[in-house]
Amino acid sequence: MKEKVAVIGVGHTEFGELWDRSWVELVEEAGLEALEDAGIKKNDIEKFFLGNMSLGMFGGQEHTASKVFSEVFDSNPESQILGRRIEGACSSGGLALEASFNDVLAGAHHDEDRIVMAGGFEKMTDKSTDEATKILSAASDMGKEVGFTFPALYGMLKDRYLEETEATEEDFDHIAVKSHKHASKNPRAQYPFEVSHDKVKNSFPVASPTKLLNSSGIADGAAAVLLTTVRKAEELGADYVVIEDVEGVNDSIALYEREDILTLVSTQKAAERVYDSSGLGPEDVDIAEVHDCFSIAEVLALEDLGFYPKKKAWKWIEKSLKDCSENEAPVPYELPDGRELFVNTSGGLKAKGHPVGATGIAQAVEITEQLRGEAGERQVDGAEVGITHNVGGSGGTAVVSLLRKP
């Protein structure tokens, strides 16, 4: 009998400029919230995997997991817990989810029902914006993309998309309007307010054609999900969701090495793998949390995940979102087959916030809450199947997971 993996608890701090909170406090808050949600205790956990891009450069501390053990588990000598940090730039959270998923399956191979926490965090605002931007550049190729920032790298992608298609800058700007609308319904969001299309359009270019309001900000925050076997989830009586699969794939770290910079091969392959293993496809997905660090990234994600043909998403974006300001949240995309797809109901990286190591986990929190029907004013009625999509750098890593109601 092949065991499946379940999410039995979720936790998620506020995202934002949290100068008065330490990174450990944020990790603790998210972790304890997940434990309380699952109705289990600290020492029921066997392992934790903590996604974090660079506490070393942001805060001068490595050996993060041991520090968490000390502060959160009170160094209880009875504890037999193993934590470690997982790093793959902005996909660190997704990679922690993938490792946790596989660790539960490894336990299942020996008929153990391990309870594993997948967490993620980043504490970025202790640095100035220019320092933080420089640290984030360490997710690109520091030997071969010297001097690029991420707004510039994604600006190149946007430039190319504008060149190869008939999309206009205005199409991209609708995405930010939609994300902020969703975030306005999310109490944990960094920017929980609406913005007008004009405001996005007229925001200043941080690395033209990337404008400020096409970009996610610098944020602090943490998120956590608790995984175990479906068997254990049932035994605990948890209100669980099933993770059908989590898959990740690498691509070149540098953009110049790719055949077509407008295709994130890592996303495509990771998505193919979760679709293949689950027997589900893009046509089954109701909700998606995709990696929209910049507006262009959401466009490419919608294509690479299979929702729209390559280089055609812009048409549907314009059609779906042009009256976005006037519609009630959540605002769906219309798919070519006439179905509706709700993307980044959380507000996404753009407006919920992007404390980079937390993002992949925060996406799983939003999907879980949606599938449980607990997303409040952001709730997508009848959502059955959800996908998360977390990217490292400009696509050097992508992690995709598929979740569904049991």
Add this chain to the structure above:
Amino acid sequence: MKEKVAVIGVGHTEFGELWDRSWVELVEEAGLEALEDAGIKKNDIEKFFLGNMSLGMFGGQEHTASKVFSEVFDSNPESQILGRRIEGACSSGGLALEASFNDVLAGAHHDEDRIVMAGGFEKMTDKSTDEATKILSAASDMGKEVGFTFPALYGMLKDRYLEETEATEEDFDHIAVKSHKHASKNPRAQYPFEVSHDKVKNSFPVASPTKLLNSSGIADGAAAVLLTTVRKAEELGADYVVIEDVEGVNDSIALYEREDILTLVSTQKAAERVYDSSGLGPEDVDIAEVHDCFSIAEVLALEDLGFYPKKKAWKWIEKSLKDCSENEAPVPYELPDGRELFVNTSGGLKAKGHPVGATGIAQAVEITEQLRGEAGERQVDGAEVGITHNVGGSGGTAVVSLLRKP
């Protein structure tokens, strides 16, 4: 049928001050050597886990795995490989081994025979010794052990051991003599030469009572091991060894929070777990690679792994090693039951070198070569069972693995 995990290939660069080599070159060399050893190709690998403490602070690059994919796998678009970095300070390598071990078992749960690479590296000598020492301090509690270096922290352990037992400083110095003797037979060692007991005794105190020659140095290097199921190893006709188990446990990151600083509870618990699951005990172990970042660490490891009673190892060290200089390598410890135990035949962290992220993997390389009878002048005749022991910080993390001949 419960699958077991096998090591089917190993690779290990020279350790030392490798100023003319980049970190990627080192990772590539170790990885390709492991592939060649196993007789498989790059794209046969499904995942890799790369132990590294702090390329961020040592070299300004994060998203390490994607960079490795780019340079080593030539960004082959047919590749479907997922790499990620694993961080737990000096136990990063051991944690990568643990994750790889579990990933193979997760595959086995679905009747897949995954081939997974566990690698580790550090490139430390691009920084000055004082800068590197400061970066390494990030493995301690940067909030509560401010201003301590690791020679100082381990110096406190040594001080306490000298206080609580009748051990003398000379007892510790024998360990360095033994390690250098072993390293003199290891072509990959950073310090492949013998030192006299007098030389160790008279070496200058870097953080009294820690002397220079009680300490491991600053080093560059990489190591890799290839894991898969025993079923696949047999199918490939590989000269494999079996990993019975890999277990890791956390303790408080800071020394002051421990009840007895002379007991590394993390080591004890991790060892108990591998002994319990394998049905083997310290009495079955022929060879051990233990985490001797400082001489005191080897003493504590011998006790915490169950080879000697607590606070008694010094007696046997003196007895076993006092004529070390005159004996042929490898020089064993005599155990209380009269058996011989060979420890750190590689030269250990002290003399083979300690590029911190590589260490946990390098230990598994040495044990594998010993169990295969390929350790050259360091060979322990008839070695059947080996243990590795990798510590993060001052014991905030410990990872122990048990390997045996098939």
